[in-house]
Amino acid sequence: MTTNAFLQYCLTGISIGGIYALIAIGYTMVYGILRLINFAHGDIFMMAAYFMIFSMVNFALPWYVAIIVVITATVILGVTIERIAYKPLRSAPRMSIMISAIGVSYFLQNVATYLFSALPKPYPAIGFLTKIISFGGISTSVVTFITPILTLAFVFILMQLINHTKIGMAMRAVSKDFETSQLMGIKINRVISFTFVIGCFLAAIGSVLYFTPRPSVYPLAGSLPGLKCFIAAVFGGIGSVPGAVLGGFIIGLSETFIKAAGYSEFSDVFTFILLIVILLIKPTGLFGEKITEKV
Amino acid sequence: MSNILEIKNLVVSYGGIEAVKGINMVVPEGEIVTLIGANGAGKSTTLKSISGLVKPKQASILYKGKEIVGQSPDFIVSQGITLVPEGRRVFPNLTVLENLKIGAYLRKDNLKDDLEYVFTLFPRLREREWQMAGTLSGGEQQMLAVGRALMSRPKVIMMDEPSLGLAPLVVKDIFNIIQTINKEGITVLLIEQNANMALKIAHKAYVIETGTITMEGTGDELLANEEIKQAYLGKTK
Ligand SMILES: Nc1ncnc2c1ncn2[C@@H]1O[C@H](COP(=O)(O)OP(=O)(O)O)[C@@H](O)[C@H]1O
Ligand SMILES: [Mg+2]
Numbered sequence: 001m002t003t004n005a006f007l008q009y010c011l012t013g014i015s016i017g018g019i020y021a022l023i024a025i026g027y028t029m030v031y032g033i034l035r036l037i038n039f040a041h042g043d044i045f046m047m048a049a050y051f052m053i054f055s056m057v058n059f060a061l062p063w064y065v066a067i068i069v070v071i072t073a074t075v076i077l078g079v080t081i082e083r084i085a086y087k088p089l090r091s092a093p094r095m096s097i098m099i100s101a102i103g104v105s106y107f108l109q110n111v112a113t114y115l116f117s118a119l120p121k122p123y124p125a126i127g128f129l130t131k132i133i134s135f136g137g138i139s140t141s142v143v144t145f146i147t148p149i150l151t152l153a154f155v156f157i158l159m160q161l162i163n164h165t166k167i168g169m170a171m172r173a174v175s176k177d178f179e180t181s182q183l184m185g186i187k188i189n190r191v192i193s194f195t196f197v198i199g200c201f202l203a204a205i206g207s208v209l210y211f212t213p214r215p216s217v218y219p220l221a222g223s224l225p226g227l228k229c230f231i232a233a234v235f236g237g238i239g240s241v242p243g244a245v246l247g248g249f250i251i252g253l254s255e256t257f258i259k260a261a262g263y264s265e266f267s268d269v270f271t272f273i274l275l276i277v278i279l280l281i282k283p284t285g286l287f288g289e290k291i292t293e294k295v
Numbered sequence: 296m297s298n299i300l301e302i303k304n305l306v307v308s309y310g311g312i313e314a315v316k317g318i319n320m321v322v323p324e325g326e327i328v329t330l331i332g333a334n335g336a337g338k339s340t341t342l343k344s345i346s347g348l349v350k351p352k353q354a355s356i357l358y359k360g361k362e363i364v365g366q367s368p369d370f371i372v373s374q375g376i377t378l379v380p381e382g383r384r385v386f387p388n389l390t391v392l393e394n395l396k397i398g399a400y401l402r403k404d405n406l407k408d409d410l411e412y413v414f415t416l417f418p419r420l421r422e423r424e425w426q427m428a429g430t431l432s433g434g435e436q437q438m439l440a441v442g443r444a445l446m447s448r449p450k451v452i453m454m455d456e457p458s459l460g461l462a463p464l465v466v467k468d469i470f471n472i473i474q475t476i477n478k479e480g481i482t483v484l485l486i487e488q489n490a491n492m493a494l495k496i497a498h499k500a501y502v503i504e505t506g507t508i509t510m511e512g513t514g515d516e517l518l519a520n521e522e523i524k525q526a527y528l529g530k531t532k
Contacts, residue, residue, distance in 0.1 A: 185447065
């Protein structure tokens with residue numbers, strides 16, 4: 001492998017890794033606050049892609065307006081799901097809410113199939129994002145180049161929010177102890193909704209970045225990326241934002257290099273092997289704390 | 296003196312089993328009132344009902360003459376009733392300073408004076424401002440839990456077994472602090488299994504047994520009571 005090719009793959013790897021990281025944050029934050037694996041998260045990401053098609057193709061909105069519409073619609077979808085499918089189960093056994101999440105996942109896939117048919121729909125091209133740029137012997141599309149930069153910027157802002165704002169402090173408190181948080185005067189349902197807002201916002205951004213270089217969207221398009229990002233979150237230590245980000249980058253890079261080595265079919269298998277290995281060696285993931293039952 | 300809290304016919308059941316079976320209590324403003332009783336008698340349930348964490352099956356709880364049953368916990372805190380929960384329950388993943396700040400979550404004004412006040416009461420907390428609360432000792436966590444509650448500027452502070460699991464010297468400190476806080480005008484509703492110390496500082500006391508109030512009187516009256524001596528103070532005739 002030449003140096004150039006190596007750098008090229010690195011860029012591709014951290015770019016897809018960045019997208020995985022954005023989605024993995026949604027899994028990890030929801031888990032952190034509700035101890036729930038939001039199986040519907042990958043499908044929310046898929047719905048965001050259809051929202052983009054709607055905005056740009058059906059309503060012919062310019063891309064920058066379309067992105068705002070996509071983010072808004074995705075956030076509304078996520079918060080609504082939380083209100084309808086998870087909130088009523090707040091004091092139910094953990095398993096009930098997990099099953100509800102699986103139900104929502106199938107529901108979204110079927111709604112998408114019903115509304116948009118199972119056939120792939122072409123994803124709109126955002127002119128400047130697909131432009132090819134070259135530097136230092138590497139040529140790449142703008143989207144591949146800006147994805148890791150955007151990811152790191154959002155992660156930085158998110159960490160500031162979590163660690164240095166009042167709502168961030170409330171999120172950390174609620175993730176440890178619902179009852180005592182209520183005693184402080186925190187409205188826990190608001191904090192939980194806010195967590196879904198962040199997760200869905202990042203999933204919407206991730207969706208635009210993921211689908212832009214790809215030709216089309218279909219109702220199951222969120223399943224595999226969703227699963228990989230869930231694995232990224234587990235790998236990094238579910239509940240930990242830096243862990244999810246690191247997990248996303250590691251999976252993105254590994255996958256790219258495995259494909260580059262000519263084992264394309266094997267790249268997804270690798271992700272699952274990674275899951276099994278981490279669960280065997282360090283079940284709490286890289287940065288995970290000991291999983292405690294919340295009282 | 297008027298009653299800041301009046302609890303009338305409080306009934307709480309968990310899944311059909313009554314944990315509190317129609318108790319009546321009054322908490323006069325500015326006093327220390329204690330509720331003593333064995334494990335499982337329904338003490339915590341009573342406090343959680345006042346805080347709005349538990350929805351009673353039936354009750355009237357008047358705070359300054361106004362009904363608060365059915366209100367949310369955040370409303371009740373905002374009105375000036377705070378609870379230091381059993382087992383301290385500081386947020387282990389927040390620093391000491393953050394734990395104090397979160398106690399004032401509903402307040403929008405400047406916290407500087409209040410922080411200073413808490414640090415004067417508990418100088419140990421000032422030294423450990425940046426430490427994660429989870430790494431504090433049990434006694435320090437209890438101080439933090441009390442400090443955190445004070446940050447909401449309560450009129451009534453309820454404490455659920457603050458001496459549980461603490462060394463005798465630390466317990467003494469905590470009881471001193473309770474009296475100090477009370478002298479500054481905050482009404483205290485104190486739950487204890489450590490009946491001896493609680494009765495010594497209490498103006499008024501209630502005894503709860505399996506969800507029913509079985510005795511009431513001033514702290515001194517109950518201290519002198521033979522039944523209490525045998526059942527709660529570990530003394531035999
Ligand atoms: N969340 C709950 N679910 C079911 N039963 C409970 C719950 N909390 C307390 N109880 C029961 O209610 C009774 C009173 O408990 P509690 O108020 O905690 O007593 P105390 O604080 O006096 O030790 C006990 O029998 C206890 O087992
Ligand atoms: Mg108790």
